[in-house]
Amino acid sequence: MNAPLHLWLIPLLPFAGFLFNGLLGRKLPKALVTAVALLAPLASFAVVLNATATPYLHVAPRCMPCGPPNWGYITLPYVETCPLGWINVASLHIDFSFVLDQLSLVMLLVVTGVGFLIHVYSAGYMAHEEGYWRYFSYLNLFMFFMTVLVLAGNALLMFVGWEGVGLASYLLIGFYFQKKSAADAGKKAFIVNRIGDFGFLIGIFLLIANFGTLTFTDITAKLDGNPLLQGSAITAIALCLLLGATGKSAQLPLYIWLPDAMEGPTPVSALIHAATMVTAGVYMMARTHVLFDHSPFALSVVAIIGGATALFAATIALVQTDIKRVLAYSTVSQLGYMFLGCGVAAYSAAIFHLVTHAFFKALLFLAAGSVIHGLGGEQDLRKMGGLRKKMPITFAVTTVGVLAISGFWPFAGFYSKDEILFEAYTYGYIGRFVWFMGLLTALLTSFYMFRLWYLAFMGESRSPEIHPHESPWSMRGPLVILALLSIGGGWIWKLGFFDFLAPAVGVPIHHIYVLKADFEYWEMMEHFLSIGAVAVAVLGWYIAHRLYAQKPAEPAQIAAALPTGYKLLANKYYVDEIYGAVIIKPLLAFSKYFLDWVVDVAILGGIAWLLGGIAQLTGALLQRWQSGNIRSYAAWLAAGAAVVLLFVIVQWPAAVTTFFDIHLHGLGN
Amino acid sequence: MNSLLSQEVPLSWYLLLSALLFALGIVGFLIKRNLITVFMSIELMLNAVNLSFVTFAQMWHAVKGQIFVFFVMVVAAAEAAVGLAIIIAVFRARATLAVDRIDEMKL
Numbered sequence: 001m002n003a004p005l006h007l008w009l010i011p012l013l014p015f016a017g018f019l020f021n022g023l024l025g026r027k028l029p030k031a032l033v034t035a036v037a038l039l040a041p042l043a044s045f046a047v048v049l050n051a052t053a054t055p056y057l058h059v060a061p062r063c064m065p066c067g068p069p070n071w072g073y074i075t076l077p078y079v080e081t082c083p084l085g086w087i088n089v090a091s092l093h094i095d096f097s098f099v100l101d102q103l104s105l106v107m108l109l110v111v112t113g114v115g116f117l118i119h120v121y122s123a124g125y126m127a128h129e130e131g132y133w134r135y136f137s138y139l140n141l142f143m144f145f146m147t148v149l150v151l152a153g154n155a156l157l158m159f160v161g162w163e164g165v166g167l168a169s170y171l172l173i174g175f176y177f178q179k180k181s182a183a184d185a186g187k188k189a190f191i192v193n194r195i196g197d198f199g200f201l202i203g204i205f206l207l208i209a210n211f212g213t214l215t216f217t218d219i220t221a222k223l224d225g226n227p228l229l230q231g232s233a234i235t236a237i238a239l240c241l242l243l244g245a246t247g248k249s250a251q252l253p254l255y256i257w258l259p260d261a262m263e264g265p266t267p268v269s270a271l272i273h274a275a276t277m278v279t280a281g282v283y284m285m286a287r288t289h290v291l292f293d294h295s296p297f298a299l300s301v302v303a304i305i306g307g308a309t310a311l312f313a314a315t316i317a318l319v320q321t322d323i324k325r326v327l328a329y330s331t332v333s334q335l336g337y338m339f340l341g342c343g344v345a346a347y348s349a350a351i352f353h354l355v356t357h358a359f360f361k362a363l364l365f366l367a368a369g370s371v372i373h374g375l376g377g378e379q380d381l382r383k384m385g386g387l388r389k390k391m392p393i394t395f396a397v398t399t400v401g402v403l404a405i406s407g408f409w410p411f412a413g414f415y416s417k418d419e420i421l422f423e424a425y426t427y428g429y430i431g432r433f434v435w436f437m438g439l440l441t442a443l444l445t446s447f448y449m450f451r452l453w454y455l456a457f458m459g460e461s462r463s464p465e466i467h468p469h470e471s472p473w474s475m476r477g478p479l480v481i482l483a484l485l486s487i488g489g490g491w492i493w494k495l496g497f498f499d500f501l502a503p504a505v506g507v508p509i510h511h512i513y514v515l516k517a518d519f520e521y522w523e524m525m526e527h528f529l530s531i532g533a534v535a536v537a538v539l540g541w542y543i544a545h546r547l548y549a550q551k552p553a554e555p556a557q558i559a560a561a562l563p564t565g566y567k568l569l570a571n572k573y574y575v576d577e578i579y580g581a582v583i584i585k586p587l588l589a590f591s592k593y594f595l596d597w598v599v600d601v602a603i604l605g606g607i608a609w610l611l612g613g614i615a616q617l618t619g620a621l622l623q624r625w626q627s628g629n630i631r632s633y634a635a636w637l638a639a640g641a642a643v644v645l646l647f648v649i650v651q652w653p654a655a656v657t658t659f660f661d662i663h664l665h666g667l668g669n
Numbered sequence: 670m671n672s673l674l675s676q677e678v679p680l681s682w683y684l685l686l687s688a689l690l691f692a693l694g695i696v697g698f699l700i701k702r703n704l705i706t707v708f709m710s711i712e713l714m715l716n717a718v719n720l721s722f723v724t725f726a727q728m729w730h731a732v733k734g735q736i737f738v739f740f741v742m743v744v745a746a747a748e749a750a751v752g753l754a755i756i757i758a759v760f761r762a763r764a765t766l767a768v769d770r771i772d773e774m775k776l
Contacts, residue, residue, distance in 0.1 A: 631699055631768070638695050 005051045007080045007098040007151055010108065013047075014040045014143035021140065025133025034123050037136035041119050041143050045112040051078075051100060052109065076503065077101035077217065079153060087156075094214055097153035103504035106351060107150045107283055110358045111276050115143050117478035118271040121366050124474030125267050125373055135175060135265065142168035146276055150283065154214040155204050158284065162200065162248065165277045166193045172272060173264040185260040192257040196247015200284075203240030206233065216287055223290045231294075238291045238298035241284065242305070249281030251339055252309045255332045256576060262324040266369030269324060274331045274365050275358035282338040282354055286347040286505050293345060293506065300430050303343025307434035307441075310336030312573075314444035318451075319559075319569045322379050323368050326452050330405065331361055333441060337420055340438055344431050346423030347505035348498050353420055356412035359489045360404035363482035367398040370475055371456060374468040381452060386461040390468040393476050395457050397483040402453045404486040406446035406537045409530075415490030417442060418533055422526050426514055442533055446540025454548035683724040690717035704759065704766040708752055715745050 017040030025033050082096035100108075119139060126135050145168055149161025166189075174186030204214060210233045211219050223234075245251070250258035261273045272278070285292060285302065292299050310333045317329035334357050341350030372379055374391055388395040404411035407418065421442075424435040470476070515522050547555050559566040568574070690713055697710030719738045726734025760766055 628772070629769075630772075635699050638699070 005054065005078060005080070005100065006047060007051070007078075007100055008082075009047050010044045010098075010112070010151065011144045011147040013043045014140040014147070016040060017140035018137045018144060020137075021133050022137035025137055028133065030132060033133045033136060037140055038116070038119050038123065040140050041112055041116040044143065044147065045116050048105075048108045048112050052105060076105075079217075081153070091212055092208060094154055094156050096157060097215070098151040099153035099216070100151070101504045102501050103283075103286055103351065104150050106355060106501070108147065110355055111146050111150060112143070114275050114358050114362050114482070115146070115271060117481055118267050118275075118362060118366070121270075121369070121475050121478040122265075122267040124472045125369055126265060127472075129265075131175070135172075138168055138171045138175070139268075139271070142172070142272060142277070146280075149280055153216060155207060155216070155288075156214050158287070159197075159200060159204060162244075162280060162284075163197065165272070165280065166190065166197070166248070169193075169261070169272050169277055172268040173261045175264055175268070179263070182263040185257075185263040189257040189261050192254050193247045196244045196254055199240045199243025199247070201244075203237050203244060206237045206240060210234075210237065219288070220290045223294055234291055235295040235298050238288075238295045239301065241288055241291065242298060242302055245281030245285055245339075246305065247281075248284075249278050249335045249339070250332050251281070251305050251336060252312060255309060255313065256579065258332055259325055259328040259572070262322075262328050266324065266365060266372060269328070270362045270365035270369065273328070275362040278331065278335055279338065279354045279358070282335070282342060282350055285339075285342045286351055289342075289345075289347050289505050292342070293509075299343055299345060301343075302339055303424075303427075303430055303434045306336045306339025306341070306343050307437035308336070309333070310340060310441040311437045311444070312336075314441045314448065316569055316572050317448045318444060319566065320448075321381050323371065323381050323384070323452060323456065324365075324379055326381070326448060327361070327364055327368055330364075330445065330448065333445060334361065334405070337417065337438060337441070340424060340434050341420040343434065344420075344424045344427035345508040345510070346420060346427075348501040349416070349419040349423050351501060351505070352493055352497055353416035355492070356404070356416040356486070356489045359482055360401045360411075360413055360486040363397060363479065363486050364401040364405065366475070366479055366482065367394050367401060370394045370471040370479065371398075371468075373471050373475070375463075375466050378463070378466060381455040383463040383466075384456040384461070385459045385463075386457070387468060388457040391470045393470060393479065397479045398453065398457065400483040400486050402449045406449050406540065407442055407533055408537055409534060410487070410490065412486050412489035414530075414534070415493045418526075418530050419493065421533055422529050423508075425525070425529060426522065427508075427510060439533065439536055443536045443540045446537040447544050450541045450544035451548055454544060458549060459552070680724055680728050684721060687717045687721040687724065690714075690720065693717075702767045702769060704756055704768055704771070707768060708749075708756065712745060712749070715741055 017036050020036050021028075021033055078100040080098045080100075084096075085093065086096050087094040119136075122135070122139065126132055129135065142165060145161045145164025147161075149158055149165060152158035152161055170186045170190040173189050174183045176182045177186075207214055207219065211222055213219065213222075247254045258273060258278065262269055264273070292302065313329045313332035313336060317326050317333065320326045320329060334353070338350045338353050338357070341347070341353060370391065371384070371387060371394060374387075374394070375384065378384065400411070404413040407414045417438075421435055421438050424431045424438060547558075571577075694710045694712075694714030694717060697713065698707055701707050701710065719741050722734040722738045722741070724734075726732065756766065759771060763771055765771070
């Protein structure tokens with residue numbers, strides 16, 4: 001018997017906070033706005049913790065050899081369904097149902113936990129901003145939609161959350177809407193995501209057409225019944241879902257909105273555009289993993305996209321000078337890692353990297369926010385330097401974040417990145433290929449992160465006129481907690497994360513056939529690969545050290561020696577320009593010349609004119625009827641009476657029958 | 670001797686006469702300009718209907734038709750009183766009874 005967990009409270013509490021602050025916040029004192037805004041996600045986090053703790057509080061000790069852990073009091077997946085249905089059409093039934101399983105539990109802990117920390121940080125970071133209440137109501141709205149997305153038991157409810165976080169993201173990117181670049185960035189994010197959402201929506205339609213249900217557990221059950229089932233329909237569905245995921249998770253070719261999204265406030269970049277929302281694509285693929293498992297082709301596409309994005313974004317990050325842009329491209333790159341993990345069917349490794357990335361990337365963004373805050377809004381790395389003495393705590397936590405993302409032992413990033421690379425290595429030819437891409441990315445990651453570190457914190461200040469100050473404790477507190485998580489977060493893998501997630505995301509087939517078969521070889525190989533990955537990270541550090549600490553003049557020389565390459569990277573491969581020329585310009589021209597002039601003015605305008613003309617003409621004719629002359633009305637009355645009389649007197653049925661008889665007979669001859 | 674007079678007039682003749690009178694009334698109502706003539710046409714139509722009422726009453730041996738005729742007569746008398754009063758008022762105000770000229774409510 002399951003005890004009620006009240007999952008519905010998890011999204012609804014932030015929603016209440018959103019309504020309260022959104023409707024009343026303008027008039028209320030700041031302290032009350034802050035209290036409501038922070039309590040809502042904290043309460044959600046408490047509900048999630050309760051859900052997490054319940055199984056452990058009430059079970060007998062776990063019994064490892066005898067199959068899955070004995071959950072006892074709560075059996076996962078635990079489902080809560082709204083008694084009122086949502087959509088009931090013919091055989092299609094869609095409910096408002098929330099599902100708690102191992103996957104959504106992990107994701108919820110990250111979303112509400114990291115989300116709450118970032119709320120706390122925001123209270124300090126946004127303290128002096130206009131529209132404080134507006135900011136927090138949007139942030140709570142985001143928490144609402146994100147938890148709906150995570151808890152959704154069917155694809156349509158997930159889509160609701162999916163669109164909702166897109167809305168919250170749009171609102172928060174454009175938070176400084178007086179700034180044109182911010183408003184434009186918000187629109188860009190929204191429109192690019194629309195392309196991905198189109199894919200997701202088509203995927204949903206295909207799911208209905210092929211499975212007749214959108215409930216994840218039903219789809220899993222239907223496919224698990226046929227382990228060998230493959231087919232173009234499943235591949236099509238998987239590719240459509242992948243398109244949706246590339247939009248939300250900023251992968252090639254739809255990644256272009258994420259770097260621009262840095263126009264929003266920095267805590268938003270940390271929460272939405274690094275830790276939680278952008279990982280929704282990875283989460284969605286893990287949720288629908290059975291579809292991908294049944295389509296090796298789609299899986300390979302995922303792996304290639306992930307590897308390519310990881311490498312591509314990392315190269316751009318090498319030369320960016322805006323501290324937030326470096327982190328943005330780094331996020332795209334790390335999301336590529338997660339896709340790579342999904343692409344080699346290592347969903348638990350991908351989710352693991354999602355979790356650790358949420359820790360260290362939120363940490364890095366918040367630390368960057370602390371730097372920007374301390375420097376009074378300066379984001380250019382070239383104007384920083386020497387901050388380690390002025391902002392010791394920010395420096396310390398950034399160091400932790402840099403070490404974690406670069407993959408140094410024993411930081412969280414080491415474990416997760418390593419696991420993904422190892423899983424890729426074991427996964428056939430495509431796996432080896434993306435493994436190599438991943439390794440190269442690791443080198444670049446280590447380099448550009450240490451570059452940022454050296455430029456911002458080491459050496460002497462390059463802008464002596466700015467007097468940086470350390471941030472308040474409301475900002476330092478979350479930084480320290482996230483730093484601790486970035487150090488220790490990797491150990492959850494050692495605590496049996498893989499086994500824990502296995503019921504929700506399955507075990508890759510090659511684990512059974514390849515890894516179990518030659519266990520000792522692969523165990524040795526894993527250590528070997530780990531050493532290789534760390535060596536690569538050290539190499540990246542060494543290069544950064546050499547270029548930015550020992551010979552600060554050299555980067556400029558290298559850039560001068562390779563003008564084409566440098567320009568290509570500095571301009572982000574001109575992707576925005578290419579999209580502008582290939583897609584946007586033709587679209588605008590098509591809209592203007594064809595849609596506006598031909599369709600709108602000529603065709604639609606013509607039809608409207610024609611209809612109006614017909615109505616006017618008819619009116620002019622009928623006008624004469626309404627003469628106002630009583631006697632003509634009386635004449636019509638008499639004529640009408642005569643017609644009615646005729647109708648009554650004549651034996652219509654017989655007459656009509658005769659008429660038709662003659663007519664049909666005539667035709668017959 | 671079977672003269673024409675000794676024979677009963679068939680009931681259908683009464684109906685035909687009634688229809689004829691009604692049609693005359695309609696035509697008069699439509700084409701005449703003088704308000705009094707129009708009014709008389711209406712009376713003619715009413716009486717045509719009265720004729721058909723009594724005819725049918727005779728035909729079906731039902732007294733209802735006869736009774737209805739009295740109702741019609743009462744209404745027609747009332748109508749004549751009111752109508753003629755209106756006509757006199759109109760004539761006093763406009764000095765004409767041509768229906769086409771009195772097409773405005775306002776005096």
